[in-house]
Amino acid sequence: MVLPITAFYASLLGICYLYLSFLVIGARRRHQVGIGDGGHEDLSRLTRAHGNFSEYVPITLIMIACFEANTGQVWAVHALGSALLFGRVLHAYGLGRHSGVSWQRFAGMILTFLAMLCAAIGNLVLIHFGL
Template sequence: MVLPITAFYASLLGICYLYLSFLVIGARRRHNVSLGDGGHEDLGRLSRAHGNFSEYVPITLIMIACFEANTGQGWAVHALGSAILFGRVLHAYGLGRHSGVSWQRFTGMILTFLAMLVTAVGNLALIHFGM
C-alpha cells in the first residue's frame, strides 16, 4: 500500500521535529543543563514545544494514513496534512517565543484539534458508510 500524501506530510513534520530537537539541544548547551529546564524559562518553553509536538503528531499522522488508505479524497488528505503541519509550526513558534498565550499558540492548537477531529470522524464515516 502506497500513501504518498501522508508520506509527504510525515516527512515535512519529521524535519520540523528535528529542528525543534536542535533548538532544545542548543538551549541545553547554552545553559549547561542535561535534564529538565534548570529553571531557565526559554529551555522550558522549547522543551514543551518539542514534547507537545511529539504528543500530537504521531496519532494524527496515523489517522491521516488510515484516511488515505481508506480511499479518502486526496484534497482532504492534503487539507488534513496541512492543518497538522501549520498547526504544529504555529504552536511551536508561539510557545517558543511567548511565555503566555499567543495567537500563534492558540491558532496552532485549534488547527491541531480540527485535524484530529475531522480525521477521526472522516475515518469513521469511511468505515461505516463506505464513502
C-alpha cells in the same frame, strides 16, 4: 500500500521535529543543563514545544494515513496534512517565542484539533458508509 500524501506531510513534520530537537539541544548546551530546564524559561518553553509536538503528531498522522488508505479524497488528505503541519508550526513558534498566551499557540492548537477531529470523523464515515 502506498500513502504518498501522508508520507509527504510526515516527512515535513519529521524535519520540523528535528529542528525543534536541535533548538532544545542548543538551549541545553547554552545553559549547561542536561536534565530538566534548570530554571531557564526559554529552555522550558522549547522543551514543551518539542514535547507537545511529539504528543500530537503521531496519533494524528496515523489517523491521516488511515484516511488516505481508506480512499479518502485527495484534497481532504491534503487539507488534514496541511492543518496539522501549519498547526504544529504555529504552536511551536508561539510557545518557543512567547511566555503565556499567544495567538500562534491558540491558532496552532485549533488547527491541530481540527485535523485530529476531521481525520477521526472522516475515517468513521468512510468505514461505516463505505464511501
